Amino acid sequence: xxxxxxxxxxxxxxxxxxxxxxxxxxxxxxxxxxxxxxxxxxxxxxxxxxxxxxxxxxxxxxxxxxxxxxxxxxxxxxxxxxxxxxxxxxxxxxxxxxxxxxxxxxxxxxxxxxxxxxxxxxxxxxxxxxxxxxxxxxxxxxxxxxxxxxxxxxxxxxxxxxxxxxxxxxxxxxxxxxxxxxxxxxxxxxxxxxxxxxxxxxxxxxxxxxxxxxxxxxxxxxxxxxxxxxxxxxxxxxxxxxxxxxxxxxxxxxxxxxxxxxxxxxxxxxxxxxxxxxxxxxxxxxxxxxxxxxxxxxxxxxxxxxxxxxxxxxxxxxxxxxxx
Amino acid sequence: xxxxxxxxxxxxxxxxxxxxxxxxxxxxxxxxxxxxxxxxxxxxxxxxxxxxxxxxxxxxxxxxxxxxxxxxxxxxxxxxxxxxxxxxxxxxxxxxxxxxxxxxxxxxxxxxxxxxxxxxxxxxxxxxxxxxxxxxxxxxxxxxxxxxxxxxxxxxxxxxxxxxxxxxxxxxxxxxxxxxxxxxxxxxxxxxxxxxxxxxxxxxxxxxxxxxxxxxxxxxxxxxxxxxxxxxxxxxxxxxxxxxxxxxxxxxxxxxxxxxxxxxxxxxxxxxxxxxxxxxxxxxxxxxxxxxxxxxxxxxxxxxxxxxxxxxxxxxxxxxxxxxxxxxxxxxxx
Numbered sequence: 001x002x003x004x005x006x007x008x009x010x011x012x013x014x015x016x017x018x019x020x021x022x023x024x025x026x027x028x029x030x031x032x033x034x035x036x037x038x039x040x041x042x043x044x045x046x047x048x049x050x051x052x053x054x055x056x057x058x059x060x061x062x063x064x065x066x067x068x069x070x071x072x073x074x075x076x077x078x079x080x081x082x083x084x085x086x087x088x089x090x091x092x093x094x095x096x097x098x099x100x101x102x103x104x105x106x107x108x109x110x111x112x113x114x115x116x117x118x119x120x121x122x123x124x125x126x127x128x129x130x131x132x133x134x135x136x137x138x139x140x141x142x143x144x145x146x147x148x149x150x151x152x153x154x155x156x157x158x159x160x161x162x163x164x165x166x167x168x169x170x171x172x173x174x175x176x177x178x179x180x181x182x183x184x185x186x187x188x189x190x191x192x193x194x195x196x197x198x199x200x201x202x203x204x205x206x207x208x209x210x211x212x213x214x215x216x217x218x219x220x221x222x223x224x225x226x227x228x229x230x231x232x233x234x235x236x237x238x239x240x241x242x243x244x245x246x247x248x249x250x251x252x253x254x255x256x257x258x259x260x261x262x263x264x265x266x267x268x269x270x271x272x273x274x275x276x277x278x279x280x281x282x283x284x285x286x287x288x289x290x291x292x293x294x295x296x297x298x299x300x301x302x303x304x305x306x307x308x309x310x311x312x313x314x315x316x317x318x319x320x321x322x323x324x
Numbered sequence: 325x326x327x328x329x330x331x332x333x334x335x336x337x338x339x340x341x342x343x344x345x346x347x348x349x350x351x352x353x354x355x356x357x358x359x360x361x362x363x364x365x366x367x368x369x370x371x372x373x374x375x376x377x378x379x380x381x382x383x384x385x386x387x388x389x390x391x392x393x394x395x396x397x398x399x400x401x402x403x404x405x406x407x408x409x410x411x412x413x414x415x416x417x418x419x420x421x422x423x424x425x426x427x428x429x430x431x432x433x434x435x436x437x438x439x440x441x442x443x444x445x446x447x448x449x450x451x452x453x454x455x456x457x458x459x460x461x462x463x464x465x466x467x468x469x470x471x472x473x474x475x476x477x478x479x480x481x482x483x484x485x486x487x488x489x490x491x492x493x494x495x496x497x498x499x500x501x502x503x504x505x506x507x508x509x510x511x512x513x514x515x516x517x518x519x520x521x522x523x524x525x526x527x528x529x530x531x532x533x534x535x536x537x538x539x540x541x542x543x544x545x546x547x548x549x550x551x552x553x554x555x556x557x558x559x560x561x562x563x564x565x566x567x568x569x570x571x572x573x574x575x576x577x578x579x580x581x582x583x584x585x586x587x588x589x590x591x592x593x594x595x596x597x598x599x600x601x602x603x604x605x606x607x608x609x610x611x612x613x614x615x616x617x618x619x620x621x622x623x624x625x626x627x628x629x630x631x632x633x634x635x636x637x638x639x640x641x642x643x644x645x646x647x648x649x650x651x652x653x654x655x656x657x658x
Contacts, residue, residue, distance in 0.1 A: 132395075133593060137636060138633065139629075140625050140626065140628060141626050141633070143625065148626070266453075301461060301464075307457070
């Protein structure tokens with residue numbers, strides 16, 4: 001039970017922030033939707049594309065935390081390495097974007113397996129902080145590896161000519177690649193949802209999030225599940241990196257940019273749940289996209305204001321389980 | 325009877341020895357620190373000054389990490405707020421230390437109070453993420469608010485600090501005098517923190533680290549203690565930031581970035597969390613290594629990451645832990 005005064009202060013702060021967000025984001029957004037509905041719609045599509053990209057990152061991040069209790073601070077590096085490995089594959093294979101789309105996540109998943117088996121597993125008994133520290137050390141190493149191999153220049157991932165050009169939406173041209181990314185992201189999200197909610201493997205993972213010890217007590221090799229989830233999360237982040245490569249570009253430092261976004265998403269959505277990362281990604285992705293259009297100076301601050309509001313009113317996130 | 329007397333004598337001698345041993349090391353280090361400017365070339369002296377500044381920074385983080393059990397991943401925020409406030413105050417108001425230092429400390433305290441208030445109500449992992457997120461916001465502000473902070477170029481043209489004792493105000497311009505100024509502050513902070521961690525307040529923090537639920541059950545207002553520790557750590561980090569601005573007469577947005585938070589965390593872990601001397605040793609090792617490595621290769625982040633990984637895997641209690649183990653082994657052999 002928190003004292004009444006604390007609750008009052010929280011409500012007041014939340015109200016203040018809601019007012020700020022309404023004034024800076026919601027009101028201009030409504031105005032835009034009325035005066036230029038087509039522009040608003042195009043931006044909504046952009047926001048959707050961005051949301052689905054960060055969903056792919058956040059969902060692995062969130063599941064890894066949910067099941068292993070490890071904040072994987074190298075998750076942004078997985079995303080970054082995915083994009084850069086794809087860059088090299090595209091370059092070597094004569095612009096074969098599809099090969100990169102397949103191979104980069106696979107390779108990254110393998111590195112994930114090595115990391116989990118070789119480094120995280122030996123320190124399981126020592127508590128989660130040590131594992132978090134390890135992932136942090138690897139974030140340093142990976143970011144420097146990228147700088148060594150690919151340099152510090154800003155690059156963009158070339159993509160398949162099949163996806164170049166534009167499609168017509170509501171009588172307006174829209175980049176074909178972004179449209180494909182949205183479709184692909186939605187399909188992938190649906191598949192992930194089916195995998196988690198409708199299969200035996202999914203129920204094991206969900207049970208592991210709820211209570212890993214109990215699951216291992218039922219005769220399931222939970223450490224193998226840990227490794228699998230870690231590798232799958234790494235592969236998803238890398239996949240997101242490949243898809244984002246042509247849209248968002250590649251540069252050193254992108255690893256932590258995206259890690260911060262993933263952190264915000266899981267804080268808003270609630271850690272360890274699929275629904276949390278999905279709706280959290282949509283909220284943050286769309287708010288951030290419109291924030292950049294409507295208040296370019298304060299877009300970052302607006303995203304954080306949204307997060308602060310959620311945190312003040314629901315400390316465990318929109319879909320979060322109450323922390324034990 | 326004789327045996328008892330011999331034993332008592334031996335015990336007394338041992339006690340005297342341990343007393344001497346206890347004071348010999350700190351006294352020796354102090355003499356060394358005071359004597360350094362006489363022998364060290366200017367380049368190494370400025371490195372040593374930097375070690376002391378980052379020692380303060382690392383100790384302040386350790387108050388949270390090692391004593392209270394709060395893993396803050398955004399401690400650079402307060403370092404940066406102190407650094408920028410000291411710089412801006414020197415440019416816009418006066419370079420007098422009596423103006424810039426209180427403003428820097430005040431700004432850091434305010435930032436720590438606001439961020440701390442929002443963060444401490446969350447536990448463990450959420451706390452880590454939130455502190456990181458807030459620090460990145462401040463980094464974005466420093467990076468993008470070019471008219472005030474100088475943006476990506478950093479804040480330059482900061483006048484050197486003065487004490488207002490002599491008309492020219494060049495009291496701290498001399499590197500040796502500046503070194504002693506920093507050394508004095510460092511010793512004050514070290515002594516002060518020693519008092520803090522040995523006080524009932526410090527023991528309460530350790531209690532919170534060990535078992536928060538029990539402390540709450542006993543009747544401690546855990547949130548208030550955590551906030552107090554957070555603000556104190558923030559103020560000291562701000563102090564380190566201000567000193568760093570005085571040293572370099574420059575403040576850069578990178579000081580607020582996660583890399584700085586990470587580096588100071590590395591210092592604390594490598595040195596040994598939960599001790600006061602550990603973070604200082606960690607700061608010394610990291611900065612010395614960085615200077616050594618940087619002259620040969622650009623791969624410093626990779627090497628620091630690798631060293632850090634090795635320490636986490638093999639020597640979790642850092643340099644202090646290794647030292648303790650060595651001493652224990654020697655004692656067993658003797």
